[in-house]
Amino acid sequence: MKNSTRQQNSFKIICDIIGHKYEVSKKVTSHVKEYTCKCCKKQLTTDGDGHLTELTPKFKEINSILEEIYTRRMLRLKTKSLSSSIY
Ligand SMILES: [Zn+2]
Numbered sequence: 001m002k003n004s005t006r007q008q009n010s011f012k013i014i015c016d017i018i019g020h021k022y023e024v025s026k027k028v029t030s031h032v033k034e035y036t037c038k039c040c041k042k043q044l045t046t047d048g049d050g051h052l053t054e055l056t057p058k059f060k061e062i063n064s065i066l067e068e069i070y071t072r073r074m075l076r077l078k079t080k081s082l083s084s085s086i087y
Contacts, residue, residue, distance in 0.1 A: 011039045014039055015039050015042070020037040026063075028067045030070075031046065032066055033046055
């Protein structure tokens with residue numbers, strides 16, 4: 001247990017020095033994405049202003065709602081363009 005804590009801390013120190021290595025872990029909408037650091041597993045997300053912010057449980061909740069709205073809208077757009085291409 002002690003070892004793993006120490007390892008996590010050293011990862012965090014690496015991140016503090018050279019910066020986090022974020023990769024997109026989830027695409028919520030075309031503008032909002034979730035990022036996870038490959039080193040320390042810290043998670044970020046895009047907020048309403050397009051800035052990166054820490055992925056708190058509150059933001060997770062917002063993102064899941066956003067994702068649902070976005071997916072539904074995309075589906076509707078797809079159906080619309082399909083039906084209009086018939087005419
Ligand atoms: Zn990191």
